[in-house]
Amino acid sequence: MLKKSLYRTGLAVSLSSLLISTAWAQLAKESYSIETLDEPDQHRTYIVDNNFTHALSTRIRVVDPNEQKLLGTISTGYMAPMVLSHDKSTIYTADIFYARSTRGERTDVLTATDAQTLNPLWEVELPAKLANMLTELYMLTISDDDRFVYAYNFTPATSITVVDVKNQEMVNEIEIPGCMLNYPVGDRAFASICGDGTLQKVVIDDQGQEVSRSKTRFFDPDEELMNERAILNGDTYYFTTTDGVIQPVHIVDGELQAGERWSLFGEDHQQENWGVGGWQLLAASPHLNRLYALVHPDHEPRKWEDPSDTVWAYDLESGEKVDEITLPNHVWSIHVTKDESPLLLGGTVEGDMEVYDLAQDSHVATMEEIAGTPILMLSH
Structure with missing residues (x-):
């Protein structure tokens, strides 16, 4: 009886395998393509998704709110802030990565992503000082002429890393002790909010080097x-x-x-x-x-x-x-x-x-x- 059962089982498996093989043989060949999005309009929305349930999987969700449609997803580093170029061509993120996911050697980079393909274009390695905190608007900003990107650092000393995106290189790190974040002011300056109730403005030149700084008082922190x-x-x-x-x-x-x-x-x-x-x-x-x-x-x-x-x-x-x-x-x-x-x-x-x-x-x-x-x- 055992031999007959084994024979019947083996026959059933053989017939099933034959049917599956036949079905596979009848399937049409699959093909794939890479879709390029249209140039962004002013309604296209980029959602910074910090994903509290799994913060290592942070991402940018690209959506069309008119059609209520998901257009794509951009993977980012841990709690990565984002800024968009004014010419609509590029998405920048300040990414933190660890060699062992949650531990190991840390690498900080500024990543440039194409706004139509959503593929990375290039990256610049930065000092491992990027602020590792809940994402805010003015952690990563861009000059009005799209030449420089400013990244906020917190170690807990505070500073701004200046990246020349035209030449794809880091050109400076500017210390802003007692101040935080960066608010762009035209083509060659940014301001930071300070603990003494002032906005500190730092002016740079075309090489990203500091030219001057000044303060404007606008509230009383006491x-x-x-x-x-x-x-x-x-x-x-x-x-x-x-x-x-x-x-x-x-x-x-x-x-x-x-x-x-x-x-x-x-x-x-x-x-x-x-x-x-x-x-x-x-x-x-x-x-x-x-x-x-x-x-x-x-x-x-x-x-x-x-x-x-x-x-x-x-x-x-x-x-x-x-x-x-x-x-x-x-x-x-x-x-x-x-x-x-x-x-x-x-x-x-x-x-x-x-x-x-x-x-x-x-x-x-x-x-x-x-x-x-x-x-x-x-x-x-």
């Missing part, structure tokens, strides 16, 4: 808490205190000038305990000349990074509130595209992205599970 995650609109950076007081800093002939302050909240709002919230909590539309702030009611101390479903819009000439937007879900970061038909985009901690048409004043879609943790959104 009296208030200033959020460093400002937004640039035209020639003005807009900062906010944790209490919702907007502090403009204008760039006038290459110099920084603190502008007149105004508050997001009137007396009624303050009595109702409204406050600012979120990670990237400000956005701006150049076309509409509006500032957008992520806000929440029932505000409590140290709750100003909490997500919210409420965005208020302000006219940048008068400082008056002109609109209230309620999103279907709580978002942590907001972004507004810079075109004449702007979209408001919001990333949730759960991994979704809300798409809101500001021109039509209507919610368009929720792109579900588009990222692990969509911490920032950028567009050209």
